[in-house]
Amino acid sequence: MNASLIYEILMYLNSFYFGMYAAFEVGVGVLKAINLNYGENVLSREASILLSLCLIETVRIVFGRKSSLSDRGWQATASVILTLPSLAIVIYLCCFQTYVLKLEIILSALMITLQGAELIYASIFICTMCRPVTYT
Numbered sequence: 001m002n003a004s005l006i007y008e009i010l011m012y013l014n015s016f017y018f019g020m021y022a023a024f025e026v027g028v029g030v031l032k033a034i035n036l037n038y039g040e041n042v043l044s045r046e047a048s049i050l051l052s053l054c055l056i057e058t059v060r061i062v063f064g065r066k067s068s069l070s071d072r073g074w075q076a077t078a079s080v081i082l083t084l085p086s087l088a089i090v091i092y093l094c095c096f097q098t099y100v101l102k103l104e105i106i107l108s109a110l111m112i113t114l115q116g117a118e119l120i121y122a123s124i125f126i127c128t129m130c131r132p133v134t135y136t
Helices: 003-035 042-070 073-095 102-130
Strands: none
Touching (some): 003 042, 003 102
């Protein structure tokens, strides 16, 4: 099993899926802001959470794609570390928003699954990169 190849494929898929997911969340957020009543500062809090997800996930994808292409361990480690807050934000968007649509739950569940698989294969990739080289 080549963890680097699987990790690269997952990062490639995530780069496209996250673009679609972020565009969907922004569009739904605008529709919710227009049609639904929010409490004090709730709308600005949820918009800032979505903006932070976009920034964290973009940096994570860039680090992940560069690390698997150039075999740099620190970028893969940074990508794994950034997966945790990104995963927490997606779980918040899936479960704890003020108003949650069923389609948001489905798309967030797919995002959580993709990030979980990336986390597993990135960890395997880092472990294989950090072990000493043996010549037989």
